[in-house]
Amino acid sequence: MDRGHAERILPMVDALLAEGQLSLSDLDAVAFGRGPGSFTGVRLAATVTQGLAFGAGLGVAPISDLQAVAQRVFGEAIADPSTARILVCNDARMSEVYWACFERGKDGLARMEGEEQVSKPSDVRLPRTWTTATAAGRGFSVYAAALRAAVPSVSPTSAAQALLPRATEIALLAVPVVAAGRLLPPEAAIPTYLRDNVAHVPQAAKPPR
Numbered sequence: 001m002d003r004g005h006a007e008r009i010l011p012m013v014d015a016l017l018a019e020g021q022l023s024l025s026d027l028d029a030v031a032f033g034r035g036p037g038s039f040t041g042v043r044l045a046a047t048v049t050q051g052l053a054f055g056a057g058l059g060v061a062p063i064s065d066l067q068a069v070a071q072r073v074f075g076e077a078i079a080d081p082s083t084a085r086i087l088v089c090n091d092a093r094m095s096e097v098y099w100a101c102f103e104r105g106k107d108g109l110a111r112m113e114g115e116e117q118v119s120k121p122s123d124v125r126l127p128r129t130w131t132t133a134t135a136a137g138r139g140f141s142v143y144a145a146a147l148r149a150a151v152p153s154v155s156p157t158s159a160a161q162a163l164l165p166r167a168t169e170i171a172l173l174a175v176p177v178v179a180a181g182r183l184l185p186p187e188a189a190i191p192t193y194l195r196d197n198v199a200h201v202p203q204a205a206k207p208p209r
Contacts, residue, residue, distance in 0.1 A: 005041065005044055006044055009044065009048055010048070013048075013052070023056075024052060024055065024056035024058070025056045025057065025058075027056070027058060028058070028178050029053075029058055029059045029060060029061050029174065029177075029178050029183050030049050030052050030053045030056075030058050030059075030060050030061070030189075031060070031061040031062075031063055031170050031171055031173075031174035031177075031178075032045045032046060032048075032049040032060065032061075032062060032063065032170065032189060033045050033063055033064075033065040033068060033165050033170050034046065034062035034063060034064065034065070034189075034190070034191055034192045035064075035065055035191045035192040035193060035194070036064075036065060036066065036090070036092070036098040036116060036118065036192050036193060036194045037065045037090065037098070037165070039191075039193065042065075042191040042192070042193070043191055045191075046189050046190055046191045049186070049189040050186045050187065050189045053186035053189065054186040054187075058183075058186070059183025059184060059185065059186075060183060060184050060185070060186055060188065060189040061174040061177040061178060061182075061183055061184075062184065062188075062189060062190075062192075063170045063173045063174055063177075064100070064112065064116060064192070065090070065165040066088045066090065066098060066099070066100045066102075066116055066137070066165075067088075067100070067102060067110050067112060067173060068165035068166065068169040068170050068173065069088045069090070069136050069137055069163050069164070069165055069169075070086045070088050070100075070102035070110035070136065071109065071110045071169040071172060071173055072136075072163050072165075072166065072169050073086050073134060073136045073160055073163065074086070074104055074108065074109075074110060075108075075169065075172075083104070083134045084103055084104045085101065085102070085103050085104075085113075085130055085132070085133040085134065086101070086102045086103075086110065086133055086134045086135070086136055087099065087100075087101050087102075087124070087126060087133045087134070087135050087136070087151065087154055088100055088101075088102065088135075088136050088137045089121070089124060089135070089136075089137045089138075089139030089140055089143075089147060090137045090138055090139050091137075091138050091139050091141075091142045091143075092118050092139075092194075092195075095120065095121075095143075096118055096119060096120055096121075096195075097118070097119065097120075097121050097124065097137075097139040097142075097143060097147075098116065098117070098118050098139070098194060099116070099117055099118075099119070099124050099137075099139065100112055100113075100114065100115065100116040100117065101113040101114055101126060101127055101130070101133065107176070109172070109173060109176070110173070113127050113130075114127055116192070116194060117194070118194040118195050120146075121139065121143040121146035121147045121150060122146050122149065122150050123150070124147060124150045124151055125150070125151070126151055126153070126154070131153060132153040132154065133151075133153075133154050134154070134155075134156075134157075134160065135147075135151075135154040135155065135156035135157075135160060135161075136156065136160040136161070136163055137160070137161065137163065138161060138162070138163075138164070140156040140160075140161045141161045141162075
C-alpha cells in the first residue's frame, strides 16, 4: 500500500486472526519488520507490535527488513538456485542507501554477513572474502550508476530491484528466533533507523549587513 497503513493494519490483523480462528493470546509471538526503512512505516510496525504484544502478554521478534528482502530472493528463485550470497541496497533517501550482505544458511534462511549500514552508494562494499553476489533492493534502481561503479561484480536483475520486505519472509525468519526463545519484551519492539537525521535542514540565511 502506498498510504493508509495506519487505518488498515488493525482491521487486517483482525481479519487474519479470524481466518485462522485464532486470538492474539493463541500466538507464540509477534514478529515485525524493525527496519531500516521508511521512518513512518518502521515506526508504525513497531508501535502496533508493542500494543498487540503487550495486550496479549506476548514476546516480540524484531526482523531486519533488509534480511527479509534477501529471503525473498532465496525463496522466490529470482536468482539462480545456486545463489548463496546477496547484497541488499534499499533507497534511504538523502542520496544514501541502507545496505547489508547476506548468505544462505544450511536451513535456507538468509544470514547477515557483517552489519547493516547506511552510506553513500559509492561507499557500498562486499565482504573481503566475497568476489561477487546477487543484488537486490530498490537502491539499485535509484542509484544504478553509483552502485555499479562501487560494486562492479554485482549484477542486479529487474525483478530483484523491485522487491520490498513482506510479512511472509518476516514470519519465516522469526521461526528460529521463537524456537530458540530469543524473544524480547514488548517495550523492546523499537525501530532500527541507522541514522538520526531524517531531513535536510537548510542553513539559516545570513543577516544582511
